[in-house]
Every structure is written in C-alpha cells, then in structure tokens.
Amino acid sequence: MNEKTTLPVVNEHGYFEIRLESIGGLGANLCGKMLGELGALLLSLNSLSFSSYGSEKRGSPVKAYIRWCENEKPLRVNSPVTHPHILALFHEGLIGTYPVLDGVSVDTKIILNTPLSPEDAAEKHHITMGELYCLDALAIAMECKSRINMVMLGAIAKASGFISLDDAKQICRDSIGKKYPALIDANLTGVELGYTRLAKAAAERNVEPLPEGGREQFVWGYDNAPIGGVNPRIGSTVSNNLSPSREGYIPLFLPEKCINCGLCDSTCPDMVFQFAPGIYKGKECMVNHGVDYYHCKGCLRCVEVCPTNALVTALEKDYPEKPHFVPNRHLLPDAITYQETGANSWITSDSYLDEKRVNGGVV
Amino acid sequence: MTRDEADHGRRMEKKMEEQKVMYDSGNELAAYAAKQINYHVMGYYPITPSTQIAENLDTMRAEGQHDILLIAAEGEHSAAGICYGASAGGGRVFNATSANGLLYALEQFPVQSGTRMPMVMNIACRTISGPLCIKGDHSDVMYMLNTGWIILFADEPQKVYDFNLLGLKLAEQVRLPVAVAFDGFFTSHQKRKCLVFSDDAVVQRYIGPKLSSDSPATSAFAKECSTGENCFSSVLDLAHPISVGSYMNEPDVINNRYQLHLAMEEARRKLPDLFAEYETLSGRKLSFCDGYQANDAEILLFVLGSSYYTAMEAVDALRREGVKAGVITLYVLRPFPAMELRELCKNAKTILVADRQDSYGAGGGNMTLEIRAALQGQKSGSAAPRILSRVYGLGGMDFFVEDAIALFREGLMETAADFDYYGVTSGTADSGKAQPQYFKPITEEESSKGITTCVFDEAAGKMTVTGGALKDATGMPMRIAPGHGACPGCGIPVNLNLLLKGIEGNVVLLFQTGCGMVVTTGYPKTAFRVPYLHNLFQNGAATLSGVVEVFHQRQKRGEYPEGQITFLMVSGDGGMDIGMGSALGTALRGHRMIIFEYDNGGYMNTGYQLSYSTPMGARSSTSHVGKDQYGKSFFHKDTPELMAATHIPYIATVAESNPSDFIRKAAKAAAYSREFGTAYLKALSACPLNWNDKPDLERSVISAAVDCCYFPLYEIERGITTLTYDPQSKNKKIPVTEWLGMMGRTKHLLKDEYRSVTEEIQAEIDRRFARLCARAEHPLL
16 A cells, blocks of 8 residues: 555645546446546545436446545545536537536546547547547447446546556456456556556646536426326437447348348337338338337347348447438328437446446445 | 543454455445345345346356355345245345335335244335336335334445345344345445455454254254244244244234334444444444534534435535535434434534435425424424425435535525425427327227237137238237337337237227337337327236226226227246236236237346346346256246136237238237237247347347247137247257257356256256147146
8 A cells, every 4th residue: 555645636616636537338437437446545545436227228328436634634525526526528429418527627637438549539529628538448448348437447546646556556456356367467557558548638737628518408307297207209319319329330121131020120129110001012012111219229130130241340439321211100290309328238237247336336 | 642542542443344445336236235145035026226236146156155145035025025935934035126126015015024024135225117117216215214123325336245244143133124225226336445354254253153943053942042032933943942923913913013213222222333333343433313514503404315425515614615515314214213313403504405306295305304303302492493495306316415505505495495496497488399290190090900800710619810021011000119229139119010910909008117118119209109108017918907807997988089909918038027917917808808928038128137038048147047046946937727627718928030920910909808808829939139149140049049948839729729930840859959049048058067057957948848739738727
C-alpha cells in the first residue's frame, strides 16, 4: 500500500470524483468497482463506489461513480457524481443522445473511447470544455484479447496523473487474477496499452460552455400523469430506437430469395419483419416487405432459421443505407421521434456474472 | 486525561480485537457477518436489493467458507416459515428481504416475536409496490414497527456489519427477533472501506454459543435449562417436550403481549451495555441515536439512513453562513429511544423531520409521528419546538447536499407548511397535444384472421384444430409492440408472439412480475396494444380470475357488450414457484382463462437466482459451482403434472422449435378457456444472457431440450394424454448431455467429475418420459 496519496484537486466538500458513462456490457461497473478498491486498498484513500442501479437487462445506459477523499476524512456524500474531475466515456454513441457530458468543467479530464484523434473527436462531438484524452479502447481490447473496461482503467490511471501503472495493474491482478487466472495476462496488457496509448488533445484546455445534452422534452408529473400509474399510450415502446443494441452485425434481407414462409417472423423477438398482404408467385398471400431496423437488436436468430438464405449476416458498417428498411407498418402517420436506447446485448456469462454481482438486480 | 478515560484507554488496548480492512457493500458485509457467525439455517427468497446477501453466502458456501444451510423457499412467506421452524428447533437463523417480500411474509413476524424466537433478518429497504419500483425508500421497513421485532437501522455498510453481530447477541439475550434495516442500494450496494474482525472465532466468542435444552452439551444442566437465562427450549427436545404456539384468548393474550413489551424494555436497558462492550472489541461507538452539531442547533433536520451523512455536509455549509443548523438520526427504531432523542433536541426551535415514506393521511411519515409523540414528553421548562414534516426521496430518488440545504431553508421559513412533499414535479402543461398515440387499438375484426379454427367434436369429446401455418400467421397483428427492452435473442417475446398468433379475437392480458413485465412496461412507455394488467407474482392467476368473473357478471347484468374475450395470464421467472398456490386455486375453481408460463429456468429478472425449474446441476447466482457444490442440487419442477392434478380441461407444453404446433395448441387453449374452463400452457423459454449461450442459436437449444426429452411436447386434453412429438419414434432422441453442453450454465456438468450427476439427470428424465409414454398409451392413466 502506498504511503499516502495527495489528491491533486477536490470539490467544495473535499472530494475527488470520477464518473464512468457506458452502456451495459462494456464493463463499466467492474471498472468502477476496481477503481474504488484501488483507492481504498492501494492509494490509502477513503473510497466509495457504486453504479447506477437498474434492470439486469443489457444495454440501457450505465453509470458508475467513484468518490475519493483523504483517508482520515469521512465520506459523507452518497449521491451520484454530478461534477466529475474525471469523466470516462466508454461508448462514443452516448454523446448527443444522453446528457453524458453534464457537469463538465474546465478542469474535467474527459477520456473518450473513440478511433478519432482528440482534435477530431472534440470537433465532432463539440467537446468545448475540459481536458480531452482519446484512445481506441475497442481496437486495443481486440488486439490484446482484453476488454474495454481494462483498457479504460489504464487510460483513467494515466489521465489522473496520480495513479501509477503499477497500481492499476495490481488492482487488475487482485480483482481478476484470483478468479480468472487464465485471463490475467491479456487483461494486464489491456491496462498497460490503455495507459500508454492514451492521446491528449494538443490544446491545453477547452473553455467554451458545452451545448445542452439530449433530454426528455415532455415530463409526466402529478398534474398531468394519469392517476394510479395507468399508461394510456398503447405500444409506446415503438418510439425506442434499439439500434445501439447491435454489435456490428445486421440481418441483410434478400427479397429475391424469400419464399415468405414466416419462419423469420416466428423467431424474431423484436417484431421487425413487415409482412403485409401482397402477391407471391402469382398468389395473394402475406409477403415480407422488409425489416424494421429501428427495433432490430441484431440477435441474428432470423439468419439462423431462414431456409433459403434470404436473410444473411452482414456488417452494419458496410450498409449505411440499409436496404429494405421498412418502419413498422402499423404506425399512425404522426411523426415519431425515436429515442435511442437499448440493450448492448448479451456477453459471455463469465464476464457478465462479475458485472452482475456488482450491479445488483431487479425485482 | 481523567482517570476514567485512562482506564478506558487501557481497556481498549487490552481488549480490542484484530480487524482487517475490506472494501465491501452493506449486502456483502451482512453476508460476511453471517458467515462469521455460521448460522445453522438461512431461509430466504430472492428479492432486490437484498438478494446479494444470499448470493454472497452461496458463493462462500461453494468455496467451503461456512456451513450455513441456505434454503431458497418458494416465496418469502415460506422463507419466514423455514426461519421460524429452524429457530423453534434450537437453531441460529438468518434471513434477508425487501419491499413486497417483507410484506408477503408480514403475518409471520408477530408469530416469531410472540412466541419469542430470536433470529436476525436483514431488510435492504425498498419501495413497496405498486406501481412496481425496485429502488429504495423506507416504505417497507415501517410496516415492521408493530411486529414486536427489535429494529436496528444502519446508515452505512460498516454499521450493517456491526448491527448484524450485536443484533444477534441482543436477540438471544432478550429472546426477540431483530431486524437490521438499511437503505436499499445506497447502503446495500455502495462499496465502502470498512473493518471486520480478522478471526471468525472472535465473532463466535463474542456472541457465545446458543445453548439448547436438547443439546448433549447442555443436558447436564437440562433441568435448569427449561427456565435458565441462556438456554433455549426446543421442539426437538424429546426429554423435555414443550408445546409451542398455544391457542390463547383472553385473559392470557394480554399477558403474553405484556411479556413482549417487557422484553422490549429489557432490550432498551441492555443496549447501552452491549454498545459499550462492542466498542471495547471494535473501537467503534454505537448508540441509540446520533446528532451532528445538534447541541446548540436551532434548526434540526431529522433523517434516517444514508441521508444522515449527506445532511452533515449541508450542516457544515449552513454553519459557514452562520445558521445554527444540526442533523439527527436514529439507529434503533424499536425500542424507540424517546429519552435519548429528547436530549438531542433540547435546544432546537424547529425540527424538520424528513421521512422517506408517508403514512398517508397522518400528516407525516412514521418518523414524524413518532418524533412528535416523543417530544410531547419533553420536560417542561423549554418551549416545545415547532415540528415540520417533509416526505422526500421516494422510489430511490437521490438525495444531494443541495436537497438537504433546501430542506433546512424550508425549515427556516416562518411560513413553512407543517407537512408537504419535497421533490415532486407537476409535469409539462398541455399533455394531450404533446403525447400522440402511435397506434390505433386493434379491433376484433383485425385480429380474427382465421389463422386457426377450433371446432369441438362432441362425439369424440375433443377440440379439433386446423390451420396454424407460419406463412399465414404473419398476418396476425402484433398485440405487443416492438421497442421493448428484452435482451437480444430473448425467448420471451418469441413465445408471446407465437402464443398470440394462435389466439383469434379480443384478448386481455395479465402479466405477473418478471422479465416479460419489466421489459415491456418501463414507465412512461408500454409495449402493449391491448388491455394489460400487472400484479405481483404470487397473485397473477387469482387477479385475472377476478377480471374474468367481473366480465361475466357485468355481461350478465347488461353493463358490458355481448361477445368474447380470451383472458391470458403470463407467468415466468419463477412465477410458478411463488405463484403456484394462486395458479392451483384458480385452476381448481376453473375460471375461463389461460395460464401461460414462459419457463426460462431461473429468476432472470433479478439476476438469475435458481428457481425450482432450473435444471439440476445448473449454475446460478444462488447455486454456484465450487469445490463443495456442483450447482443446483435438486431436479426441475414438473409444473404441467402439478396442473394436471387439478383436472382442468386442457394442458399442453409448447416450444418455439415446433412453431406451428405451438400456434395450434395456443388456439386450442383459447377455445377451451372460452368455453370450458382453465387452460395451462408451458413454453421453455431461452435466456441467452443467463443460459450463457448464443442468441442466434436459441431455437436449436430449445429443439435439443425437446429432443432429449427434458422438455417433452404433449397435451392433456380432458384427461387424455397425447404425445404431440415423439423424438424416439422419429429417431431424434439425444442424450441430455448434448443439451446441457450447449449452455454455459450447465457445460461444467460434462466434466468427468460430474458424471454421476448427469447420469442421475438422464435417469430422471427417462423415468418421467416413460411415465408420459405409458399415459399416452393408456386413456385411463
């Protein structure tokens, strides 16, 4: 254990605060837990960590919080971190959709997982406040067979200026090494590459106020919400855009091969196939008109059951204009504003079980 | 240093036990304390946010760190029963629950206290339903106030540990059960640096042995034991038989209750000594209540739980402004420390009591009411303080330092209302325009496509069903909209869609709590395009039977139009464990409705704890695999057979791997439910997340479950069993290991060391299938 760590900066109540913004499945909870442990057990700090609480379902946005202070000082605040000293964004796609940049000040160190350079990322996402650091955590994780959270852990250590690479690796050994000794080397490499490959923006600091993040415009309250929690807006989940759930793959529809057997419709959990009356081989029948990609989570069940290869797996990036993209055909004509959300999908239980133990569950 | 202090210092030096630093949450520490105590039995039922306590104990058990028998009951009511029985049998007993679990078990708590059986139960406080909320407030624990239990409230993980140790000692000294409550999530899930005794033996020495009159170790003084202070009589004591739980009326009940009252007063007397003793061992000071800057405070805020520390920051901020602010809290709710509280409040001009729950209509939450009552007893001489009440932080709403400051500022206003809510929102004005409908309601005509047709053959006494082709079934409008939050590849919507494709005409749905409900109705959205009702999962079937009967009643009275509705109750995630009684009762009464079970083989909505339908040997978060445990230790539940014993007209198993068969059986079930009585359908439902397999392959996993006869497809129509798919005759039968090997949760069973387990599973599956074949061959069976 280190002698004593001096925190470089603290807020008005005397705390140094970190916020991780992610979507389920990228390991932000575990990363937050490891940072908490690192503070408590290796940095001789008083430490607290927790995650946003919610469903066990994959993919909704996840936040993890870490709060540190001197060891002798009691940790008295247990609410979420609103003004982080370090803000780590595990998933670039959250920016603009969710208010993940809220509370950033000129002193905030922002660590962004992106293939872009810090300059390009700052311009693309209008990050006009704080000190921006970037790294391609996904590529690094794939390169060394580690996970995004380990790479981000290394990056956070580096950006902090007071967490040594040795300590970051030590907490990795302590947390993962005992349970999964086979995975430890790859993960240590992940931490190290995160630490060494983090790129800092050339400009010392951004100082322009940030634009407002995406927020719900309409709010139910005691004056306007139907009593008893009743919900009269039938089928309103249709306004969720679940595209962020996909992990890079889409089912590609090849209508010329389709025999309209309906097997895809029988296996799809997300009601994406738009069958409507039509003509097939000169006969009136239900015909598949296309795929509602707003709601496709990319599970590829349909590809697996299609008997004629009319549905095949494709890389989403190869099809920016998804062919045969047909929104739900029962929607009323009023304009619909889709809200990006959703499951970042299943991940293997070994890693997931770890996550889950940290995150808790529902009901 | 005074002499007393010097003595105290020496004592501390001498007696303080070695401790080690941990970085753990309240739940983890409750489990750790239980492990150190090594209770005999934990009877429990998983419920967020307390579930981790059992999960952590199971993890430690799999690794051989303790010997507590963890019994996953089929509901909290039974869990409390298990605890009661185990304590009556002389054991040390432990439980953990939250919210509606606590309320479901409520009637058992006065039994435990009234018959004077000590035990410890942790309550990770959570909002009670409905609408269903998984997050934290104090609406559950306040139901405990009148149960005769001692209630300790921990405001941080460290105190969860401390109270779990001290609580058991107190429980056994005064022979009352003890609840250790703490904030769900804020305390149950936040990890903190804390101290635990390094050596389990220190804990066991501190609490001491529980002496039971039936134990050989105590038989030498068994005579004194029946009345002895430290010895417990037991229903296992054959030499000194006792009757526990008499039938008792006036004039005796009042005396029994007076004894309970005296025990509570005894607890009040003993607690200061216990606090002092614990401080000697641990160096940590515990107390009935506590104040921060309270002595000279003119304005005092009262909060319970983790908010106490947040409020301290607010006090510091206000003191910098020159406001004489202070904050107080309670650690012991029963016995209520009125005297100590009065001392803390003696200089306050205003006390603002912030309650994390409401006693609706009483003008305050329970803490307001109790503090008001306690300060009524204030000694004369000082002016009575003004007491204001605010309800705050419901449903897990965060409590920031700014909120605490805002509460103080309200309290400083002369004109502040006596009672109000803090933190409510009126909502956006002009809601009608801003919130259009996305769909039109589905008409009966639109959903009557003739995809299936059912005709009852009077002569044969059977329902004939035709249709069900998948290519036609695509024409059925989706009663459930896309955009729900189920995991990619989840089997639940797949099964629901197949089911609903087979049901022509109007439907009304009821879902019990579970994944299917959680992912479809996250407020302010809903996936349902047809009428839908939720109830908690011990009661869905009964609730829908009420809907069914009022439909018929109102039709009969001419208050509701003629016509038919298919009523459909959807259960899963263990709903047929805790809800089995309700389902059986409904089936026995024969209400005209369908009970549909999507069996995903675990309590997936809470993070995959074992259900009775989890395959034997499967890993779950309450059946870990380790050196002392191979996973779930008993066979999967055969729910269709239980339902068959109610002799309802139609029972069938369905699988997505046989989709047309599924649709036809759904049509049959609907026809039977409309005309004859209750129908029951069960689908095996894939859960890629917790089965730990690939979402795109789920249909083949389900197919394998059918082909290995783990999940045979059959129906029982008016008592006659028919195999609707026989893998044997189609030469498709596979060994069960093929299916088990497809899922991460059961893959470990293929190792050589578990061969005896898989052989046992195979034998049981074969036996059950052979019975089924025999029944199918013989109409009388």
